[in-house]
Amino acid sequence: MPRERMLQAREHIKAKRYDEARSILKTIDHPKAKEWLAKVNKISPPAKRKRRIRPVIAIPLAIVVVIIVIVIAITMSRASYSNWFYNSRLPEARAILSGFCDAYLNIAEHRCTQWVNETFEEDIKRTFQVVTCDGLYNWLAEPQRFANCLAVSEVYMP
Helix, strand or coil, X not given: CHHHHHHHHHHHHHCCCHHHHHHHHHCXXXXXXXXXXXXXXXXXXXXXCCCCCCHHHHHHHHHHHHHHHHHHHHHHXXXXXXXXXXXXXXXXXXXXXXXXXXXXXXXXXXXXXXXXXXXXXXXXXXXXXXXXXXXXXXXXXXXXXXXXXXXXXXXXXX
């Protein structure tokens, strides 16, 4: 039996199919087979196997990377949406607050303007709060509820 395998290995060596010869020679426990294996390895060193990342590690790692990318994308889109909303709704929020102040707060016009300017300089989220309160309680139709909504939203009244 080892003789037949040695002959097979020899045929592979003659045909320069060293990997096949090597795989046969590794299974034979004989000094001659070890000698031939050393010669085959010298003529054609065995190809180094590429190191692969094991699926056990790769799959959870890929999931974590995907989650991180999704979180970053959501955070960035919220920030850009917030800036867009603020910039697009700021004139509307200023008009709402100015109209409310002029109509219902009975204070001087310059004081209303100052209050409106201070309100929006303090914090960007005031724009959201003013527009939201106006959406809930139109300042023309329900001024008291609108004022209460502003107070709850920490938009301070003059």
